[in-house]
Amino acid sequence: MGRIEIDEIRCKGCGICTVACPKQLIKLCDKANIQGYTPAEAVNQELCTGCALCAEICPDVAIKVFR
Amino acid sequence: MSKRLFVKGNEAAAMGAIEAGCRYYFGYPITPQSDIPEYLSRELPKLDGEFIQAESEVAAINMLLGASACGVRAMTSSSSPGISLKQEGISYMAGAELPGVIINISRSGPGLGGIDASQSDYFQSVKGGGHGGYRIAVLAPNSVQEMYDLTMHAFDLADQYRTPVMVLGDSVIGQMKEALVPNPRPVRELPAKEWAVRGKSGGEQRIVKSLFLGDGELEAHNWRLHAKYRQMMEKECLSEEFETADATLLVTAYGSVARIAHTAVAMAREEGLKVGLFRPITLCPFPEEALKAAGQRAGRILDIELNTGQMVEDVRLAVGSGVEVSFYGRPPGAGSLPSPEELLDQIRKHYA
Amino acid sequence: MQQVFTRPESLKDVQTHFCPGCQHGTVHRLVAEALDQFGVQQKTIGVASVGCSVFLYGYFDIDVVEAPHGRAPAVATGVKRARPDSFVFTYQGDGDLAAIGTAEIIHAANRGEDITVIFVNNTTYGMTGGQMAPTTLVGQKTSTSPYGRNKAKDGAPIKMAEVLAQLGGVAYSARVAVNSPKNVLQAKKVIKRAFQFQAEGKGFSFVEVLSSCPTNWGMAPLAANERIGEEMIPYFPLGVFKDDPIAQD
Numbered sequence: 001m002g003r004i005e006i007d008e009i010r011c012k013g014c015g016i017c018t019v020a021c022p023k024q025l026i027k028l029c030d031k032a033n034i035q036g037y038t039p040a041e042a043v044n045q046e047l048c049t050g051c052a053l054c055a056e057i058c059p060d061v062a063i064k065v066f067r
Numbered sequence: 068m069s070k071r072l073f074v075k076g077n078e079a080a081a082m083g084a085i086e087a088g089c090r091y092y093f094g095y096p097i098t099p100q101s102d103i104p105e106y107l108s109r110e111l112p113k114l115d116g117e118f119i120q121a122e123s124e125v126a127a128i129n130m131l132l133g134a135s136a137c138g139v140r141a142m143t144s145s146s147s148p149g150i151s152l153k154q155e156g157i158s159y160m161a162g163a164e165l166p167g168v169i170i171n172i173s174r175s176g177p178g179l180g181g182i183d184a185s186q187s188d189y190f191q192s193v194k195g196g197g198h199g200g201y202r203i204a205v206l207a208p209n210s211v212q213e214m215y216d217l218t219m220h221a222f223d224l225a226d227q228y229r230t231p232v233m234v235l236g237d238s239v240i241g242q243m244k245e246a247l248v249p250n251p252r253p254v255r256e257l258p259a260k261e262w263a264v265r266g267k268s269g270g271e272q273r274i275v276k277s278l279f280l281g282d283g284e285l286e287a288h289n290w291r292l293h294a295k296y297r298q299m300m301e302k303e304c305l306s307e308e309f310e311t312a313d314a315t316l317l318v319t320a321y322g323s324v325a326r327i328a329h330t331a332v333a334m335a336r337e338e339g340l341k342v343g344l345f346r347p348i349t350l351c352p353f354p355e356e357a358l359k360a361a362g363q364r365a366g367r368i369l370d371i372e373l374n375t376g377q378m379v380e381d382v383r384l385a386v387g388s389g390v391e392v393s394f395y396g397r398p399p400g401a402g403s404l405p406s407p408e409e410l411l412d413q414i415r416k417h418y419a
Numbered sequence: 420m421q422q423v424f425t426r427p428e429s430l431k432d433v434q435t436h437f438c439p440g441c442q443h444g445t446v447h448r449l450v451a452e453a454l455d456q457f458g459v460q461q462k463t464i465g466v467a468s469v470g471c472s473v474f475l476y477g478y479f480d481i482d483v484v485e486a487p488h489g490r491a492p493a494v495a496t497g498v499k500r501a502r503p504d505s506f507v508f509t510y511q512g513d514g515d516l517a518a519i520g521t522a523e524i525i526h527a528a529n530r531g532e533d534i535t536v537i538f539v540n541n542t543t544y545g546m547t548g549g550q551m552a553p554t555t556l557v558g559q560k561t562s563t564s565p566y567g568r569n570k571a572k573d574g575a576p577i578k579m580a581e582v583l584a585q586l587g588g589v590a591y592s593a594r595v596a597v598n599s600p601k602n603v604l605q606a607k608k609v610i611k612r613a614f615q616f617q618a619e620g621k622g623f624s625f626v627e628v629l630s631s632c633p634t635n636w637g638m639a640p641l642a643a644n645e646r647i648g649e650e651m652i653p654y655f656p657l658g659v660f661k662d663d664p665i666a667q668d
Contacts (some may be wrong), residue, residue: 003588012441014640053600059444065424122526129490133497264482267464276485
């Protein structure tokens with residue numbers, strides 16, 4: 001049982017976390033953030049295990065992980 | 068009474084550095100300054116200091132940058148072509164406002180040139196050297212004693228103004244042996260090095276850098292460095308005058324050739340010629356006020372250098388258009404060091 | 420629930436200037452984590468190089484000295500000799516370390532300076548706009564190799580981790596990548612191992628990190644990330660090339 005928080009202001013929308021998540025629970029949203037990037041957002045959080053692989057790969061340290 | 072030693076100029080500079088508290092030396096061999104690293108490679112380990120023979124002059128000046136950033140007294144030494152290589156690091160040190168002492172026992176250029184006494188390095192020493200935006204203090208000893216005294220002074224200036232300081236000699240001053248009285252280091256009150264990196268140690272982050280990208284930052288930084296230079300100009304000019312009070316011809320010369328000029332002036336006085344000698348000891352800041360006064364009093368100047376004319380430009384700027392300034396130069400090379408008689412001839416020629 | 424992944428203390432909580440997908444941010448974080456783990460933040464002096472890595476002082480909450488292009492190992496040498504109790508690392512890119520700074524890295528390594536060097540290899544000069552680097556792969560097009568790197572004229576890309584492993588003063592030399600979670604976790608271990616050498620005063624340690632430069636490669640971040648695995652790792656093999664705590668003896 002886990003949960004992530006993505007800092008949508010810091011996120012630059014690179015999308016690397018979307019392929020890092022073993023359960024594919026992260027996708028890029030359609031709406032641009034203040035930087036002009038479309039940030040990542042978590043979907044179906046109830047399936048998150050809190051494995052933190054998304055956070056490990058995030059170049060912008062924009063993901064907090066809870067477990 | 069202090070003891071008297073009989074040592075080479077290069078050794079005197081190394082001894083002055085140790086007396087000034089310098090315990091870190093980084094250098095690369097080059098003639099005619101290698102006595103300095105040789106001396107310090109022997110002495111610094113005895114004092115728990117660090118001596119590194121670097122892979123190049125470029126590396127050596129950057130090791131100096133790193134050590135200076137930590138707030139310790141550190142130095143390097145080299146000779147003209149090596150100083151050209153060090154200009155990168157000197158520029159970064161000036162930009163980051165780091166103290167540090169660079170001894171330049173200059174040789175003759177351009178290119179590989181030769182190893183004879185030369186004053187070809189004047190421009191690259193006093194005009195900022197690197198890619199602009201700064202000046203460093205430059206001291207020009209003319210004796211073994213001054214190699215010792217001015218090296219100690221260089222460390223104080225460096226710490227006071229947070230700037231690299233160069234001691235500019237040549238093979239005559241570096242290689243000759245003379246009596247030296249190794250006086251203790253004079254006491255000068257210096258600002259605490261609160262900028263030095265040390266690992267945060269629970270305090271504020273400290274950053275030593277020369278990159279300024281913020282709006283207006285670099286312009287302000289350039290003006291700050293300029294203000295420091297003006298302040299040195301006001302407070303730190305050093306020069307020596309010999310028989311200038313009633314002189315109608317003033318000889319200007321620095322470093323080794325000033326020694327020869329001094330003899331020539333004394334010989335001219337014996338002939339009844341009213342000649343004096345003005346010797347800048349700080350080449351940067353250039354003692355323009357003192358020279359202006361002496362030059363205008365004499366009305367005529369003969370500038371003598373071991374090059375084709377470099378300091379003469381500053382002499383002309385200092386005294387203004389009312390004073391006639393002539394130049395006699397012996398660019399470096401085997402057999403080019405002028406004799407006192409040769410300079411006396413020049414004095415006679417220019418004496419009105 | 421407990422927070423299980425947080426920003427390391429040695430890394431400031433600020434936005435970086437790095438492009439989307441640029442892995443300087445990842446490497447910064449791994450280094451900061453290692454500093455935290457060794458508890459050395461308060462005695463660390465970082466040496467910044469020239470390139471995108473120059474803003475080290477803006478991102479790490481540690482004392483920093485900025486070095487001229489390529490000279491970071493010489494500056495770090497001066498720092499470590501003057502402050503032997505401090506923890507000193509340089510952070511350099513491929514142009515900085517493997518081209519203009521070749522002499523400085525080789526000799527600092529060979530002297531066995533007690534420092535750690537983090538070398539980010541993204542096969543290009545990032546800050547200046549994607550020119551050919553000493554690590555640019557053969558055939559790779561850059562702004563100064565528009566026809567692709569020509570081995571006959573430009574030489575083969577330099578494998579710095581292997582080169583440095585040959586030197587007597589080097590205690591540890593390894594290459595890692597940050598293109599997958601697995602590789603990031605491995606990179607974390609390797610960086611900590613490298614720092615361990617310094618913490619124990621056992622000599623020079625070196626970690627080469629393969630990372631991407633999506634902007635100058637002209638690739639989307641995900642595609643750039645894939646290139647690391649498909650093109651870089653086959654030429655620059657991951658691994659530990661030297662792990663010798665007694666290299667100094």
